[in-house]
Amino acid sequence: MFDLTNKRALVTGATGGIGEGIARALHAQGAVVTLSGTREAKLEELAASLGDRVFIQAANLSDRDSVDALVPAAEEKMGGLDILVNNAGITRDNIFMRMKDDEWDSVLEVNLSSTFRLCRAAIKGMMKRRSGRIIGITSVVGVTGNPGQVNYSAAKAGMIGMSKSLAREVASRNITVNTIAPGFIATAMTDELNDKQRESILTSVPAGRLGSVEDIAAAAVYLASDEGGYVTGQTLHVNGGMAMI
Amino acid sequence: MSNVAEQVKKIVVEHLGVEADKVTESASFIDDLGADSLDTVELVMAFEEAFGVEIPDDAAETIQTVGDAVSFIESKAN
Numbered sequence A: 001m002f003d004l005t006n007k008r009a010l011v012t013g014a015t016g017g018i019g020e021g022i023a024r025a026l027h028a029q030g031a032v033v034t035l036s037g038t039r040e041a042k043l044e045e046l047a048a049s050l051g052d053r054v055f056i057q058a059a060n061l062s063d064r065d066s067v068d069a070l071v072p073a074a075e076e077k078m079g080g081l082d083i084l085v086n087n088a089g090i091t092r093d094n095i096f097m098r099m100k101d102d103e104w105d106s107v108l109e110v111n112l113s114s115t116f117r118l119c120r121a122a123i124k125g126m127m128k129r130r131s132g133r134i135i136g137i138t139s140v141v142g143v144t145g146n147p148g149q150v151n152y153s154a155a156k157a158g159m160i161g162m163s164k165s166l167a168r169e170v171a172s173r174n175i176t177v178n179t180i181a182p183g184f185i186a187t188a189m190t191d192e193l194n195d196k197q198r199e200s201i202l203t204s205v206p207a208g209r210l211g212s213v214e215d216i217a218a219a220a221v222y223l224a225s226d227e228g229g230y231v232t233g234q235t236l237h238v239n240g241g242m243a244m245i
Numbered sequence B: 001m002s003n004v005a006e007q008v009k010k011i012v013v014e015h016l017g018v019e020a021d022k023v024t025e026s027a028s029f030i031d032d033l034g035a036d037s038l039d040t041v042e043l044v045m046a047f048e049e050a051f052g053v054e055i056p057d058d059a060a061e062t063i064q065t066v067g068d069a070v071s072f073i074e075s076k077a078n
């Protein structure tokens, strides 16, 4: 089950905690993987640790030319693209009344607009091949909201709406479009929390622990697999029960 | 029938799974041949590939019948 041999995947934000986990898991299931991010040295390091069946393609998702070049470059390297994982994302938190235009714009651009453009570039080849998987990494706060994150939650909710509409358009072509909504996941970012902060976060998580990148990666493997082919337009919540939707 | 017209017809028959004699020059992809909007996008992609031409989005929107496709492709080839 969940064999991805001969599938070709592009993972954005592969230099980050969750993206690396997803890239490793897809690769472990047999996929060819193109890793993307802005930090080339980190991309090379990760590629070296994965071994064969790996390519890297740096791209800055706040630059539209760079975004538009990413999918064609990945397709050329791998000979096509079967699985697109839109995982890269940023936060620029501020309370609503102090939120600056550039904090709003940059989060919408990197988290939502780049996703739209990458999907648009990828869909053509998927339509021709009559198969494809598009997976967006959204967030629980895109559904529940979170103070200080109007920009981030708007972008993440936008990903969900966009995925549903696109899923309806291309379902007949055997292309699925889904999102995964992580709750609190242990990454470099959460390592910096002190015990008190951690404790207060955990009171809202029935499972009593932070999620791991592997928890998210497993969901991505499922949605990417042939076995997940009847699931489309969905948001898979992986959050230890902190929000039951 | 020109070479282009014959090839266009063949692509349409294959792609939409319709009877060849329905694919007349005036047949509209959507109204007469049962295509949906996604089919029309795919037909344009198939024409681009078969004839090695680029059909920009604004031109693609004007291609509604088999005849429209043939004349666009012929105009590009000349």
Ligand SMILES: NC(=O)c1ccc[n+]([C@@H]2O[C@H](COP(=O)([O-])OP(=O)(O)OC[C@H]3O[C@@H](n4cnc5c(N)ncnc54)[C@H](OP(=O)(O)O)[C@@H]3O)[C@@H](O)[C@H]2O)c1
Binding pocket: A012, A013, A014, A015, A016, A017, A018, A019, A036, A037, A038, A039, A059, A060, A061, A062, A087, A088, A089, A090, A110, A137, A138, A139, A140, A181, A182, A183, A184, A185, A186, A187, A188, A189
């Ligand atoms: N961690 C959590 O608890 C959590 C919860 C819910 C949702 N999420 C979502 O999960 C995704 C991954 O999060 P993470 O925790 O792994 O974050 P992370 O470690 O901060 O990674 C973020 C990734 O996004 C990439 N990125 C940022 N700006 C970019 C840009 N302008 N161009 C290209 N790439 C860019 C980064 O690449 P470079 O570093 O190379 O620039 C990095 O690989 C994000 O979409 C995030 O919103 C995370």
